[in-house]
Amino acid sequence: MKVDARQHTEFLKMLRHCEGTLMKVCLYFTDRRRDDFRDLYQEIACTLWEAWPTFRGESDLNTWVTRIALNVAGQEIRKRKRLPQFVELDESFYDTLADEATDLRYHRLYDLIDRLDDDDERKLLFLYLDRKRLREIAEITGTTETAVKQKLYRIKQKLNDLKTAEDE
DSSP: OOOOHHHHHHHHHHHHHTHHHHHHHHHHTSOSOHHHHHHHHHHHHHHHHHHGGGOOSSSOHHHHHHHHHHHHHHHHHHHHHHSOOOOOOOHHHHHHHHHHHHOHHHHHHHHHHHTOOOHHHHHHHHHHHTTOOHHHHHHHHTSOHHHHHHHHHHHHHHHHHHHHHHHO
16 A cells, blocks of 8 residues: 555544544543553554545544444454453462362362363363353354253263262
């Protein structure tokens, strides 16, 4: 994309004109930390720059900018949700883990899970044990709720069979 000096000047003028809107979108869709704010602003500005040659003036400039800014902010939020979240753990959490680690039921359950051959079964069981709803599990795995229900039933049966065989 070849850009002339006039296009560049018009783009910068548009950014200054719509700066208030861009600031509000960035403030609303970030946690207001400086780096997150700057990152979102930059993503929006880059997207606007790419789209700038296509602006035909059929809508108000601020409306056009707002629509693009909101779309970019939404995409960034979806991206951020897929990233792992790091949480500082307090001492009580470690105490809870220690209690679970000494509980024989947890040992037995994890031993049975370790004996499952299929990684997909283990993933599905993890989501189930993590108390995700069937709809969430279906979305995450890309299947239907009915399929998830059936697979979970079979996994439970398999675990029960493994437990029964172990008890004999």
